[in-house]
Amino acid sequence: MKKTRTISENYEALKAVMPQRIREEFDQIEAGKRLPELYYDLPFKKAFHPDLHPDRVTKIFQLIFHQERIVLGSLNAAPPKVSIYSKNTILDQLARMSDDGIFDMEMQRKAQEFITERMDVYVSDLIMLQYSVEKEHKKSEMNFLDIPMTYAVVFMKESPGQFQNNPRFIHYRKNVTDTGVQLADLSRVVYIELDKCLKQVLEQRCPPELEELGCFLAFMADVNGDRFSVKGDTPNGNMYQEIREELRIMAKNKKELMSMLTEKYEADIRFSELCQARKEGMQEGMQKGIQKGIRAFVSLCRKLDKSQEETILEINREFLLTPDEAKEAVRNYW
Numbered sequence: 548m549k550k551t552r553t554i555s556e557n558y559e560a561l562k563a564v565m566p567q568r569i570r571e572e573f574d575q576i577e578a579g580k581r582l583p584e585l586y587y588d589l590p591f592k593k594a595f596h597p598d599l600h601p602d603r604v605t606k607i608f609q610l611i612f613h614q615e616r617i618v619l620g621s622l623n624a625a626p627p628k629v630s631i632y633s634k635n636t637i638l639d640q641l642a643r644m645s646d647d648g649i650f651d652m653e654m655q656r657k658a659q660e661f662i663t664e665r666m667d668v669y670v671s672d673l674i675m676l677q678y679s680v681e682k683e684h685k686k687s688e689m690n691f692l693d694i695p696m697t698y699a700v701v702f703m704k705e706s707p708g709q710f711q712n713n714p715r716f717i718h719y720r721k722n723v724t725d726t727g728v729q730l731a732d733l734s735r736v737v738y739i740e741l742d743k744c745l746k747q748v749l750e751q752r753c754p755p756e757l758e759e760l761g762c763f764l765a766f767m768a769d770v771n772g773d774r775f776s777v778k779g780d781t782p783n784g785n786m787y788q789e790i791r792e793e794l795r796i797m798a799k800n801k802k803e804l805m806s807m808l809t810e811k812y813e814a815d816i817r818f819s820e821l822c823q824a825r826k827e828g829m830q831e832g833m834q835k836g837i838q839k840g841i842r843a844f845v846s847l848c849r850k851l852d853k854s855q856e857e858t859i860l861e862i863n864r865e866f867l868l869t870p871d872e873a874k875e876a877v878r879n880y881w
Contacts, residue, residue, distance in 0.1 A: 554801050554802050554805055555801050557805060558801055558804060558805045558808060561805070561808055561809065561812065562808060565808070565811070565812065569808075569811055573804065573807075573808060573811075576798045576804070577798065577804070579795065579798065581771050582770050582771055582791060582794040582795060582798065583770075583794050583797055583798055583804075583807055584770060584771070585766075585767045585768075585770045585790070585794075586654055586656050586702070586704045586741070586767065586768070587656075587807050587810055587811075588639075588654070588806075588807075588810050589797070589803055589806045589807055589810070590794055590797060590807070591639070591640075591654045592639065592640060593793065593797070594790050594793060594794075595607065595640060595652065596621065596640070597618050597619075597620050597621040597622075597640065597641070597642035597643070597650075598620050598621045601617075601618040601619065601620060601642075602618075603786060603790075604618040604640070604642050604650070604652070605617055605618040606763075606786070607652070607700075607763070608642075608644075608650055608698065610759060610760040610763060611700055611717075611737055611739075611760065612698060612735060612737075616644045616645050616646055616648070616650075617644070617645040618642045618643070618644060618645075618650065619642075619643045619644065619645060620642070620643055621640075621641060621642060621643070622641040622642060622643045622649060623641070638651055638653070638669060639651075639652055639653045639654055640652040640653075641673075644695075644698070646695060646696065647695040648677075648695040648696040648697060648698055649673050649676070649677060649695070649696075649697045649698065650698045650699075650700075651669065651670075651673060651697070651698070651699040651700070652699075652700055652701075652702070653666070653669070653699070653700070653701040653702065654701075654702050654704070655701055655702065655703045655704065655705075656704045656705070657704070657705055658703070658705040658706060658707045658708070659703075659707060660707050660708060660709070662701060662703065662707055662738070663709070663738070666699060666701055666736055666738075669699065670697055670699050670734045670736055673697045673699070673734070674694065674697050674733050674734060677694050677695050677697060677733075678694050694733055696733065696734065696735065697733060697734040697735075698734070698735050699734060699735070699736045699737070700736075700737045700738075700739060701736075701737070701738055701739065702739050702741055702764075702767065703738065703739065703740050703741060703742075704741050704742060704768065705742055706740040706742055706743055710738065710740055710743075716739065716740045716741075716743040716744040716747060716761075716764075717737060717738070717739050717740075717744075717757070717760070718737065718738040718739075718740075719735070719736075719737050720735075720736040720737070720738070739764060741764055741765075741767060741768035742768060744761055744764040744765055744768065745764070745765045745768040745769055745772075747761065748761050748762060748764075748765040749765070766787055766790075770790070770791065770794065841862060841876045841880060842880045844858075844861070844862060845858060845862070845876065845877060845880040845881060846880070848861060849881070855877050855881060858877050858881075859873045859874055859877050860873075862876055862877065
């Protein structure tokens with residue numbers, strides 16, 4: 548009879564095939580020398596769960612949106628699907644707000660160049676959820692002016708290319724026409740670059756009006772760092788200490804370590820594989836483009852009544868090919 552492996556055995560087996568830097572990181576976590584990072588999926592969801600810690604989520608909301616709304620708890624309703632063929636929208640943290648709005652928090656570890664498109668889809672689904680009529684309510688009771696606001700913030704551990712040249716680390720999306728007319732909006736979406744914020748805090752370049760938010764975000768970006776000041780006698784300082792203690796307890800749980808290590812594999816190993824595949828695909832595409840260019844060039848030379856020898860010299864110069872490669876190209880496309 549085949550023995551079923553324990554969670555600890557599965558964890559050790561997975562760790563054994565990971566790159567050395569990842570093995571060393573998790574060895575340190577197990578030994579209590581470092582904490583699991585808050586931008587991992589499980590720690591983020593546990594530390595800022597709207598049911599477990601509504602005060603923390605409220606604090607995040609108020610620091611970012613500058614509104615005195617209160618988080619009432621989690622929202623478990625799934626956004627509606629247009630058809631059975633639609634993709635499921637999987638959201639990180641959904642909270643119910645005191646103004647009947649929805650607050651969505653997303654954590655993105657790897658730079659994702661389509662993050663704005665992705666958030667547009669997420670927010671659209673949430674707006675439709677807000678517009679949906681619940682059981683025992685009449686459709687006539689719902690109109691566009693009554694739709695509660697949808698709030699969304701995406702924490703980006705690594706900055707995508709479209710944000711990198713901007714000096715700010717927090718970006719509020721606005722609905723404005725090309726003539727400057729401010730339009731009503733059913734959502735407020737914010738993009739936050741954790742890496743850029745951490746750098747500015749460490750270099751003491753964070754704008755004064757963003758100091759409290761910047762310190763909080765820097766803590767999220769580097770929970771193991773003690774390079775930015777967190778006073779233990781402040782409300783935020785106590786919250787940071789509580790979160791760190793929760794992470795220490797989490798580091799002793801093999802099941803939760805297994806979850807984090809699996810996420811690390813998905814994010815790092817498969818991301819590297821995808822990047823390599825993308826690189827190879829681009830190289831193949833470039834090669835096909837070069838071959839297409841050579842074919843057109845040979846055809847042009849023939850129309851100009853150039854000889855094969857002249858064409859070989861022209862291809863050699865224009866496409867930086869060796870003499871043998873140029874001869875073969877002419878032979879293939881003459």
